[in-house]
Amino acid sequence: MAEKPIVSFSGVNKTFLKDGSLFTACSDLSFSIQPGEVVAIVGETGCGKSTALSLLLGLQEPSHGSVRVLEVDPFKDFHALKGKLGIIFQNDRLLPWRTAIENVAFGMEILHISNSERMQRAAHWLARVGLERFSNSYPHQLSGGMRQRVSIARTFALNPPLLLADEAFSALDEITATALRNDLLTMIGEERKTTIFITHSVTEAAELAERVLVFGRPGRVLSEVRAKDLIATGGTHADVASEIRESMKSARSTSAYSVA
Ligand SMILES: Nc1ncnc2c1ncn2[C@@H]1O[C@H](COP(=O)(O)OP(=O)(O)O)[C@@H](O)[C@H]1O
Ligand SMILES: [Mg+2]
Incomplete structure (x- = not known):
């Protein structure tokens, strides 16, 4: 079981200088992805999902904490990951x-x-x-x-050993998006690709992923929804979606959703 994770974030903070003051985009962000997993990262727009992706891709350096992708530091060892990360953007x-x-x-x-x-x-x-x-x-x-x-x-x-999709279907109409999502899932299954879908859409996350990481603002994992287990025990994608919504709602009702 104890395979090395393909991706791991550990205590990651990312701050930017924004309008003259420090702005926190990710705060104590920790998660890991195992080989072969199909995971969704879901959270409201502006919660730091794309920032997490750019840290994963090594385009930015974390302010604190560590990021490892295929066992290397993607920022310091940027060239080691050349051609290994397949990315589908909006x-x-x-x-x-x-x-x-x-x-x-x-x-x-x-x-x-x-x-x-x-x-x-x-x-x-x-x-x-x-x-x-x-x-x-x-x-x-x-x-x-x-x-x-x-x-x-x-x-x-x-x-590539790791596939990443950032809001890949957000610019498409719903019928086109649904067809594309289904085809992409089939291809991922056939090729056994480890995949991370990043999306603000709860329904999309619920339909695509075996495991869903629910992000809060600033970027961190509020909870994890084990979609695969829910479906295996008779749950539906709608049940997965409502569990995701619940954890987003409970985060919003606490102080956790105030912008740091
Ligand atoms: N390079 C940057 N400089 C300043 N602020 C940034 C930068 N990149 C992202 N941000 C801010 O960080 C927050 C999170 O953005 P982002 O990661 O794009 O969110 P999401 O993808 O979840 O919509 C936003 O408020 C955004 O304005
Ligand atoms: Mg984004």
């Missing part, structure tokens, strides 16, 4: 001057994978997200949902 971040297949192949260029293998893998993953007929289309010729599918294909083509 905005697809495709290059407008490249076709869909060229966008999928792009991430692999950075990893110096040969041209023939890049194109072969890109074609495979574009087909996997249902876009084989659109390989030569440019991003502006695709819908928002299709562009997000291209970015998902680009991420899977790198075969």
